[in-house]
Each structure stands twice: as C-alpha cells, then as structure tokens.
Amino acid sequence: MAEVSVRDVSVAFGAVRVFDGLDLEVSSGEFIVLLGPSGCGKSTLLNSIAGLLEVDQGQIWIGDRNVTWEEPKDRGIAMVFQSYALYPRMTVRRNLSFGLEMAKTPKDEIERRVQQAAAMLQIEQLLDRRPDQLSGGQRQRVAIGRALVRDAKVFLFDEPLSNLDAQLRNELRVEIKRLHQRLDATMIYVTHDQIEALTLADRIAVMQDQAIQQLGTPSEIYNRPANRFVAGFVGSPRMNFLDGHLEKDGGETVFVAGDRRLRLNGYAFERRPEPTMKVSLGIRPEHLIVGDGGNCRLDGLTVDMVEPMGADSLVWFRDDHVSLGVRLSGETVLREGEAAPLTLPVNQLSIFSTETGARL
Amino acid sequence: MSAVAAASVPTPKMSPSGRRPKHVTWGRIGLYAFMISVALFFLLPLWIMLLTSIKTMDEIRLGNILALPDVMTFEPWIAAWSSACTGLTCEGISVGFWNSIRILIPSVIVSILVGAVNGYALTYWRVKGANLMFGILLIGAFIPYQVFIYPLVRIFSTVGIYNTLFGIVLVHTIFGMPVMTLLFRNFYASLPLELFNAARIDGGGFWTIFTKVMLPMSTPMLIVAVILQVTGIWNDFILGLVFAGRENLPMTVQLNNIVNSQEGEKLYNVNMAATMLTGIVPLVVYFVSGRWFVRGIAAGAVKG
Amino acid sequence: MAIAIPAKAETAARRRLAWRQLPAAIALLPAAVIVLVVYLGCMVWTVRLSFTSSKLLPKLDWAGLSQYERLFANNRFLISIENLLVFGFLFLAGCLVLGFLLAVFIDQRVRAEGVFRTVYLYPHALSFIVTGLVWQWFLNPTLGLQKLVRDAGFESFTFDWLVSREMAIYTIVIAGIWHSSGLIMAILLAGLRGVDDQIYKAARVDGIPTWRFYVSIVLPIIRPMVITATVLLALAVVKVYDLVVAMTLGGPGIATEVPAKFVMDHLFQRQNVGLAMACATFMLVTVIIVVTPWLYAQYGPNSQAKGR
Numbered sequence A: 001m002a003e004v005s006v007r008d009v010s011v012a013f014g015a016v017r018v019f020d021g022l023d024l025e026v027s028s029g030e031f032i033v034l035l036g037p038s039g040c041g042k043s044t045l046l047n048s049i050a051g052l053l054e055v056d057q058g059q060i061w062i063g064d065r066n067v068t069w070e071e072p073k074d075r076g077i078a079m080v081f082q083s084y085a086l087y088p089r090m091t092v093r094r095n096l097s098f099g100l101e102m103a104k105t106p107k108d109e110i111e112r113r114v115q116q117a118a119a120m121l122q123i124e125q126l127l128d129r130r131p132d133q134l135s136g137g138q139r140q141r142v143a144i145g146r147a148l149v150r151d152a153k154v155f156l157f158d159e160p161l162s163n164l165d166a167q168l169r170n171e172l173r174v175e176i177k178r179l180h181q182r183l184d185a186t187m188i189y190v191t192h193d194q195i196e197a198l199t200l201a202d203r204i205a206v207m208q209d210q211a212i213q214q215l216g217t218p219s220e221i222y223n224r225p226a227n228r229f230v231a232g233f234v235g236s237p238r239m240n241f242l243d244g245h246l247e248k249d250g251g252e253t254v255f256v257a258g259d260r261r262l263r264l265n266g267y268a269f270e271r272r273p274e275p276t277m278k279v280s281l282g283i284r285p286e287h288l289i290v291g292d293g294g295n296c297r298l299d300g301l302t303v304d305m306v307e308p309m310g311a312d313s314l315v316w317f318r319d320d321h322v323s324l325g326v327r328l329s330g331e332t333v334l335r336e337g338e339a340a341p342l343t344l345p346v347n348q349l350s351i352f353s354t355e356t357g358a359r360l
Numbered sequence B: 001m002s003a004v005a006a007a008s009v010p011t012p013k014m015s016p017s018g019r020r021p022k023h024v025t026w027g028r029i030g031l032y033a034f035m036i037s038v039a040l041f042f043l044l045p046l047w048i049m050l051l052t053s054i055k056t057m058d059e060i061r062l063g064n065i066l067a068l069p070d071v072m073t074f075e076p077w078i079a080a081w082s083s084a085c086t087g088l089t090c091e092g093i094s095v096g097f098w099n100s101i102r103i104l105i106p107s108v109i110v111s112i113l114v115g116a117v118n119g120y121a122l123t124y125w126r127v128k129g130a131n132l133m134f135g136i137l138l139i140g141a142f143i144p145y146q147v148f149i150y151p152l153v154r155i156f157s158t159v160g161i162y163n164t165l166f167g168i169v170l171v172h173t174i175f176g177m178p179v180m181t182l183l184f185r186n187f188y189a190s191l192p193l194e195l196f197n198a199a200r201i202d203g204g205g206f207w208t209i210f211t212k213v214m215l216p217m218s219t220p221m222l223i224v225a226v227i228l229q230v231t232g233i234w235n236d237f238i239l240g241l242v243f244a245g246r247e248n249l250p251m252t253v254q255l256n257n258i259v260n261s262q263e264g265e266k267l268y269n270v271n272m273a274a275t276m277l278t279g280i281v282p283l284v285v286y287f288v289s290g291r292w293f294v295r296g297i298a299a300g301a302v303k304g
Numbered sequence C: 001m002a003i004a005i006p007a008k009a010e011t012a013a014r015r016r017l018a019w020r021q022l023p024a025a026i027a028l029l030p031a032a033v034i035v036l037v038v039y040l041g042c043m044v045w046t047v048r049l050s051f052t053s054s055k056l057l058p059k060l061d062w063a064g065l066s067q068y069e070r071l072f073a074n075n076r077f078l079i080s081i082e083n084l085l086v087f088g089f090l091f092l093a094g095c096l097v098l099g100f101l102l103a104v105f106i107d108q109r110v111r112a113e114g115v116f117r118t119v120y121l122y123p124h125a126l127s128f129i130v131t132g133l134v135w136q137w138f139l140n141p142t143l144g145l146q147k148l149v150r151d152a153g154f155e156s157f158t159f160d161w162l163v164s165r166e167m168a169i170y171t172i173v174i175a176g177i178w179h180s181s182g183l184i185m186a187i188l189l190a191g192l193r194g195v196d197d198q199i200y201k202a203a204r205v206d207g208i209p210t211w212r213f214y215v216s217i218v219l220p221i222i223r224p225m226v227i228t229a230t231v232l233l234a235l236a237v238v239k240v241y242d243l244v245v246a247m248t249l250g251g252p253g254i255a256t257e258v259p260a261k262f263v264m265d266h267l268f269q270r271q272n273v274g275l276a277m278a279c280a281t282f283m284l285v286t287v288i289i290v291v292t293p294w295l296y297a298q299y300g301p302n303s304q305a306k307g308r
Helices: A042-050 A090-103 A107-121 A135-150 A164-185 A194-200 A218-223 A228-233 B004-006 B027-055 B057-062 B075-082 B094-124 B130-140 B146-159 B165-190 B195-203 B205-216 B218-234 B238-243 B252-262 B268-288 B293-302 C002-022 C022-049 C066-071 C075-106 C113-125 C130-137 C145-150 C168-193 C197-208 C211-221 C225-239 C242-247 C259-268 C273-299
Strands: A004-014 A016-026 A029-034 A057-062 A077-080 A154-158 A186-191 A203-208 A213-217 A240-249 A252-257 A260-263 A280-285 A296-298 A302-308 A312-318 A321-328 A342-344 A350-353
Touching: A004 A042, A004 C197, A016 A042, A016 A057, A016 A213, A029 A042, A029 A194, A042 A057, A042 A154, A042 C197, A057 A213, A077 A090, A077 A135, A077 A218, A090 C211, A107 A135, A107 A213, A107 A350, A135 A164, A135 C022, A164 A186, A164 A194, A164 B252, A164 C197, A186 A194, A186 C066, A194 A218, A194 C066, A194 C168, A203 A218, A203 A228, A218 C130, A228 A240, A228 A280, A240 A321, A240 B293, A252 A280, A252 C002, A260 A321, A280 A296, A280 C225, A296 A302, A312 B146, A312 C197, A321 C075, B027 C075, B027 C113, B027 C130, B057 B238, B057 B293, B075 B094, B075 B268, B075 C197, B094 B165, B094 B205, B094 B218, B094 B252, B094 C022, B130 B165, B130 C022, B146 B238, B165 B218, B165 B238, B195 B205, B205 C022, B218 B252, B218 B268, B218 B293, B238 B252, B238 C168, B252 B268, B252 C130, B252 C242, B268 C113, B293 C168, C022 C273, C066 C075, C066 C273, C075 C168, C075 C259, C113 C168, C113 C225, C130 C242, C130 C259, C168 C225, C197 C211, C211 C242, C225 C242, C225 C259, C225 C273, C259 C273
Parallel strands: A029 A186, A029 A203, A077 A154, A154 A186
Antiparallel strands: A004 A016, A004 A057, A203 A213, A240 A252, A240 A280, A252 A260, A280 A350, A296 A342, A302 A312, A312 A321
C-alpha cells in the first residue's frame, strides 16, 4: 500500500511536448483509472510512473520515496500489459518466477508466492504450460499473476483487457475488481473503455490533449462533467447537446435556441454566467422524459427513428434544428413520425460555455 | 558579509527531479569500443584497397600498408582500366566491365520479368500443377550450381548457345528464377484479392490485368528485385566463367585472371585498382539503395 | 437424358474455365520447361553420370559405386571435406556470434546507428572474388599485415597463415566472416525490431538484466530468424568456391581445396566427369540433409509459420 504522487511532470519526445507540468495524487489503496481516447497521453503517464519513460521535469513519488530516478524494478510496482507480454517459450511457472529469481529471492519464498498467485487467479493447472498453449483470457491471468508475485505496493495496468473479446473482458473486469478488494493495493489502470472505467474506478481521470480534463468519482464524472469533452466522451449512448445562448428574463436565466426558450430555474450554476453568453446545453438520453414529468418542456419534435437495444430502446426525436436521443426502458410504443412532447428535469442538465467548453 | 550569509544557509539536499543525470557507464564505453573496433575491422580492407591503388610500386614495397601515399598516383587505375594483362591479352579490365554490362542489362530485365509473370500467374490463376512446379523451383534454389552445370553445358553446346551472350543471359534467368518468382509471388499474395477480382469483373484478361493493374503496383518489389539481381549478377563468378565464353567473360572473371595469373612481378597497385573498379558497381548500388538493400536481403532470406 | 444435360453443361463450364486459364498456363510454360529440364533433368543426369565410368566424355554405362569408391579414396577430396567441416564450423560460429552481438548492440539505441549498420553490411555487397583478393593482399606475408607489424618494431612477428598449409584455411574463414556477418546482423536485427516492445517493458519492471533478457527471452523469440540465418550460412559453406579461387586457388598445394572446386576442376581441367559428378552428388546429398529438416519446420504440416 502506497500513495502515488505525480508532481509537476513534463515529458517530451524530441521537440514534441507531451505533458507540461502535470499533477496527480493517488491515495493509498485507491483504484484510479486514466480514461481517454488514443493519443491522449494516458499510457505515457503510466509509463512515466512505472519508470519506463524518463520525465524531463518534475518528480514522481511512490509511498514516501522519491522514485524519479529509480529503475522500474526498484519502484515497488508491478505492471500488466495489453499484449500480455508473457515471456514466450517459458512455462507459466517460470514466467511468474523469472523476475523473482533475478532478484535473488529464496527458492521456497518464490514457490510460496507463485502458488499463492496461481491459487488466487485459479491458474494452478496451467503452471506447466507455455503461453502459446493458453487462450487470451488465460494469458492475461498469467500476466496478472506475474504482477502479483512481485508483492508490489502499486499495480499498473496498461489497457489489460483491450485484446480480449467482450465476454472475457467482463469476466476479467470482475476479477480485477475482486483482486483490488482483496489486496487493498493502489492500482492505476489505463483504458479507453468507459465501462471499465465506470465500473472499476474509485476515481477516474479523464484525459484529452495531454492533460487531465477532470478527476473525480465515476458518479461526478458521469453526472457533473467538468467540460464539454468529458460530457461527450463518457456515456453511451452519447449525451445530447443543444447549441444556443443565455438570456436574462426578469430574475431568471433562460436558454434560447432559435424560437425555443428553456427556463433554467433550479439549475445550480457553478459560476455566474454572463448574460447573452453562447452555451451548449447537454442532457443525457436517459434523463429526457416523454410526456410530462420534467420541469422544462420541448415541443414540436417528432419521432425520427427507434433503435431497440434489448433492455431499453433509444428513440431519436428531431425537428428542423435538433436531433435528440431518448433512452426509454423496455420496448416502446412510439412509432416513427409520431409527435410527442419531451420534458426534462433542469437539475439533470449540464451547461457548457461554447467558447471554453467549461461547465457553468 | 552578505556573501557569507548566503553561503551559510544550509542548502536542502537536492531531491531527484526531472531527467536522471547521464552517467557514462563502463558497459556503455565497452559497447562503443566493441562496435567501433568491429567497424574498423570491416573498413580496413576497403581502406587498404583504396590506399594501395594510389601508390607507386616502390612505395608499396618500402612503405607501410596503412600509410598514406607520399605521391598520389592514378597511373594504377589507368593501367587497370586499359592495359592490365589477363593471361595473353593486355587490354585492361575495361573489357570485362563492358562484358559485365552487356550481360547485366538483359539478364536483369529478363529474369525480373519472368519472375514477375510467374509470381502473378502462380498467385491469381490456379493452373494445374503450378504449385508443384513452384515447390521444385524453391528447392532448386538451395542446390549448388555444381549439380546442374555439366548437363547444362552439354545441352547448351548441343543447341549451340554455349559460350554466347544469349547463353549466359539464359543461365542467369534460369538460376535467378526461384528467388524472383518467390519475391513476386509473396508480394502479389499480400495484395487484397478483391483487387484482382474487381479487374476480372471489369473484363480484364491475363495480360491486361498484369500490365495495367499488377505491374504498376509492383514498383517496390521491382526496386528490390533490381537491387538483388544487379548485385547478384555483377558479383557472379562461376556462371560467367563456365557459360559466357572467352569473348564475354565478365569483370569478376577478368579480375581474377589479372590478379591471379600474373607472370613475374605482381603489380599490387594495379591489382587493387582493378579490384576497386570491380567492387564499385555493387558498392554504389548498396550506398544509394540504403534500406532497400536490406529489404532485398530480407526478401532473399525468406527463400534461404 | 435428364441427367446427361447438367453433366454436359458442367464439362462445358469446366472447359471454359480451362480455356480462360490458357494464357496463364502459357505464361508459366517457360518456367515449367526450366523446372523439368534444368532443375529436375540436369539433377537426375548428374546423379546418373556419377554411376558411370565417364572420363572426358559422358558415357551412359553402369559402373556401380566405383566413382564413389574412388572419390572417398581421393586425398584431395578428403582434404576438401575436412576443409569444408573446419571452414563450415568456424564460419558459422563466427558469423552467428558476431552477427548476433552486432545486432544486439545496435539495438541498444546507440548513436549513429545508421552508420554502424551501413559499415557492417557493406562487405556483403561485394563479390567473393573482390573479398578474396583484398584479403589475399592484406594477409600476404611479404608486404601485408606481417610487414606492417614488423616495421612497427616487432621484428619477430609472424603472420604467414596465407602461405601455411596448416593455417591457410583459417584466412578463408576470416574473409568469409568479414563478408557475411553483416548479413546475419541485418537478419537478426530485423528479428529484434519485431519483438513486442511490451515484453521489453515487462522485463524491465521485473528487473531482468539486459544480457539475461537477450539470452533467455529474446533469443527464443527470434529463433526462427536464427535458424534461417544458420541455413543460409550452411548453404554458403557448401557452395564456397569463388572465395577460395580468389584467395588461395586451393593452395598452398591442395591445403584449401573445397568440394565445389573439386567438381569444377575435375570437370573442366582434369576431364574426369564421372568423379566430378560423384562429388556433385555428394554436395547435393549434403544440401538435402541441411535443408530438409528446415523446410519441413518452415513449410511442413506442423509449421508455425503457416499462412505466411
């Protein structure tokens, strides 16, 4: 158990600056997920923490040690890779024990740790096989096992489930979560899959353009996205956005898009909006209500398309200006071409400045 | 006073931050030392060859093989080119140079075209028995020339093409066929089959598809093939020796004759100039082609 | 009748298919002729001639194994075989070790990597004739390396391998290694560059020392490349001819004779076709012994490289 602290770190590849003064504090025993599209810098950050990449500026602390100049093996970390990175032509047992042998760990201690890790991951019967005789899921279990035997304080995962098919991914996700509960170790987990992020994380750091856009619990990230990027990136089906501007109407703030006016009574502004400011109004598909129920009404929309998705349906409404997806549980009786009023609860809205993208 | 005060402030122990200071390790030094020594070992013969070729014989006899010449002379190069003796005649290695060129150009073109057509036909047109033929061809690539040479000489002299330019071109085409065919077969097999199918649906025939669709796409492989064949055929010794005939002896054979069949005093400077002249063509190909040469090696290595 | 019609249509369709493939068949005809006449015909002919008593001209009699008996009683041939083994072993070992070391070192993110690579590989662009002649010049005792060292003050220094019966074969080994280890470096380097970067990272996290990483993890991964390189070199060993002709002409005496040269000399100078063909057949068998297991591993039914 150890906290991880990334302090004012900059990394550059030649002339290309990847991070510029990035900070991240991970508390001991926390499960933190770095989430973002490819190229956002999440893997670079993870590699810097692991020591596989030298930082150009700043410090990295693990526990109460400054490990900025330490070799990866001395940082008290273990790492699991996307491509499993098992040593081919070595048995599973040897894959697990090789690093310990190099560290001159006593034989019986190696044996004990290998057995323990194998039992924890239920791979005892695979110990004498070679990686090419294993399935993808089994290989990733072995890779996790190799991390476990290191007895590390911090576990780093670099998109560990991306090479697996959907069902295995779900299984192993649960496994990793259980592992975290049992080991109580600090885990830093990189992924581009928001489901993984939302299900696993204590806190998520959403990254884009080499910077952390928002750091928060899954619920904060989902319900109160800090900016328009986070709002659009997290959540599937995607959040709906309406572009327009704000107006003052008496004491009330009103959102205006074309001839549509929505009164924003009850919306908790994080900062005082300037009047007549251009904004995007975001609303998640499951928060839109067909018929009454919300305190804000959208008229004049007709059903454009119905996408049944099993447990629920996604119904697309549109008029000449906007297209909105609405998530309804179960099958719906709505038919294409039908007109229906939509309402929305103002307190579920997110409003972003068009100019900066920041949440208002 | 203020200076003293500043000096007496205890500086906090610097905490590691940023890039790790670079330490030159002994391992690193050893690594470079090894690599540079090997590089020198590899360059040494080239250096000696060049130096010897611009020295006078007196200097060679008295001086140091690695020393720069006191008097630089290009006489040996001129002599090597135009008047060095190969056995009976003394016309220099230029004869061999032009012979090699005459052999090289048709051999390279024909062998590559044959290889491209074979590779294309093997990949896209399922001709009965073609794969068996290809298998035998591949195995043939491994077998030393000595196994084929004698019967081939008999056949060639019966047909009347032994010791002719046509004969040597044909021989290069025959022995270049396995690698060239493999090269193009692998390349065409890596292209999407849809491309060929689309061309078929558009009504292309065997030759139309080859010349209009496949050949224009083959530029990378053509470059690799040209590099492989130019260096291979230029460097060939044994086939030229056996099949080219007195009139067409290629440069490598002439060079060996100049150096190894000299009577009396050996003119080392002329010999080395002739050796340089023979080595220049593949060296230029090598230095100009760079990574393509390595690609050629990789392609050839698949064949083994 | 009702059954006959579709059958007829089918044969017609099949005929049309065959007809459409006619240009392809014609295009492959020259290759087919060459395979039949040269690769199969000449090979069979050579083997057949090794069982005849042919001298200057080929005869198609049957002399049993008499040429082979003569061959294995022939001192020159026996020396050739011995040389082939000595040269083969040292050349293979030298090229593989040096090539692997160079590839690994270049893989260490060295400066001027391109320069090193270019220097190591350039000898491979040169012919064996040029290689042999340069080394012959450099190693000749009167004016070459020996004189260089003696002039530098080491009066008693002797390096006369080139003209020594016992040592001449080793000069050919040196020249051969100089010529071919760059090739091995290029092949193995391509292999190293293909190793998953994440395995390298995993090994760093595990704290595996660099040399151990290359020996225990990378070497097994690039094993196919190592095998290919070994086969390539082994074939070069069996074929070695030009290098010997240029460097020593088989001398001093017959100290550096090799089988390929044995065949050529007995064909074109000594007019002993039967014996030459017996030696050629011997080379053929050697190559088959080297190549068959490799081909089987590479392209056989259980190959890992399938679908490549």
